[in-house]
Amino acid sequence: METLLQLFWLFLKVNLLSTSGPASVGLLHTEAVGTIMSEAQFIQAVGLSSVLPGSDALQLAMFVGYAASGVPGALVALLGSILPPTLLMFGVVSVLHRLQREAWVSRFVEGLTPAVAILMLFVAWKVLTGSNEGIINWQMVMLSGASLIALVLKAPAPLVLLAAGLLGIFIF
16 A cells, blocks of 8 residues: 555656656656666666557556556556646636636737737738748739638638648649
8 A cells, every 4th residue: 555655646746846748757767766666667668658659658657557566556656647637627627617707808808809810910921921032923912812702701711721722732
């Protein structure tokens, strides 16, 4: 039982103090090698977890937990790894759910919309003029005009993107 508590605390601490994934390997090495497993076992665990598909951090946690205490150790290590981000996400969702009903949030979003629109226009202008050394030709104007008309007529965005991409291939 003491080994399981030690595993849980180890992975809880590693996932609270790092961003998980490859960033947690160094901290996990410092904490696990010598107390739970040997250096050779840890190298084997890192190699195996990076080869298998899926999350490296969760596979590494299960490998270390299994090496320390079998299947119960793997489950406890997995629980210690997924508990911090899960609780954090539940907290963020509950705060956002409460803020969703606030009037100032909707006013903030309404005020942010014109700024985002201007930012998108600025980026589009930079892309448009940057690709041709500042020269705008009739093909660009026609393609952007057709896209604007499709937007006004509320055409499906994926269809507009596909059509604009295909036309761009043939025109340019």
